[in-house]
Amino acid sequence: MNIILLGAPGAGKGTQAAIICDHLKIPTISTGNIIRAALKSGTEMGLRAKSYMDEGKLVPDEVVIGIIKERLAEDDCKNGFILDGFPRTIPQAEALDKMGVVIDRVVDIEVSDEEIVHRLSGRRVCESCSASYHVTFNKPQEEGKCDLCAGTLIQRMDDHPNTVNERLNVYHEQTEPLRDYYAKQGKLSVVSGEGDISEITRLTLAALEA
Ligand code: ADP
Ligand code: AMP
Numbered sequence: 001m002n003i004i005l006l007g008a009p010g011a012g013k014g015t016q017a018a019i020i021c022d023h024l025k026i027p028t029i030s031t032g033n034i035i036r037a038a039l040k041s042g043t044e045m046g047l048r049a050k051s052y053m054d055e056g057k058l059v060p061d062e063v064v065i066g067i068i069k070e071r072l073a074e075d076d077c078k079n080g081f082i083l084d085g086f087p088r089t090i091p092q093a094e095a096l097d098k099m100g101v102v103i104d105r106v107v108d109i110e111v112s113d114e115e116i117v118h119r120l121s122g123r124r125v126c127e128s129c130s131a132s133y134h135v136t137f138n139k140p141q142e143e144g145k146c147d148l149c150a151g152t153l154i155q156r157m158d159d160h161p162n163t164v165n166e167r168l169n170v171y172h173e174q175t176e177p178l179r180d181y182y183a184k185q186g187k188l189s190v191v192s193g194e195g196d197i198s199e200i201t202r203l204t205l206a207a208l209e210a
């Protein structure tokens with residue numbers, strides 16, 4: 001099954017993708033994680049993306065479309081995948097269609113802007129495996145340490161309040177129109193992203209089975 005998780009930054013896409021990919025045995029592809037890894041290893045693409053990310057802007061379409069093209073061609077995507085953070089613009093969605101990638105289901109995880117600000121200000125991520133935690137809503141067993149790989153938890157640069165507002169603006173302007181795009185294709189399910197993580201997983205899995 002080829003799945004897209006849509007939603008604002010901080011809606012819980014990564015948290016849900018980690019649970020669902022375990023359930024369905026398909027990989028999660030996060031363009032944000034791929035770009036951060038490229039930046040860490042100092043590649044040209046990573047360095048080019050940095051200024052956009054730091055300002056809360058989107059990296060140019062041709063860069064992320066190139067990343068996705070390469071990643072979807074890998075063997076582990078043959079039986080399906082979960083896209084987390086791609087597409088984020090209409091041209092990116094059109095590029096997927098043009099590539100002949102058939103998307104089965106798009107789940108939009110809806111969270112209010114006010115809640116997003118709380119979530120992103122308290123988000124901590126593992127610097128090794130990118131697992132996502134929250135200082136009050138989703139604590140690791142041991143403070144500052146990843147439950148999955150014992151890596152160190154850090155705060156993302158772009159989770160600071162000034163950048164969060166810009167990321168929300170960008171989301172409303174450029175990403176939200178994708179809801180209509182996929183609704184018109186009959187692929188969209190909307191779930192509330194507010195409430196227990198396990199309840200949201202239940203709703204998301206139900207939407208995927210519908
Ligand atoms: P995204 O991948 O959509 O940017 P994340 O999955 O990283 O979002 O979640 C953003 C933040 O919100 C993280 O700190 C995460 O632990 C927390 N979070 C995720 N789901 C919930 C939820 N249902 N309730 C409260 N906090 C949540
Ligand atoms: P994320 O980890 O999904 O929140 O992404 C972090 C940042 O990476 C975004 O704010 C963008 O700067 C960049 N990025 C990730 N995915 C995309 C995408 N599909 N299109 C453009 N920029 C992206």
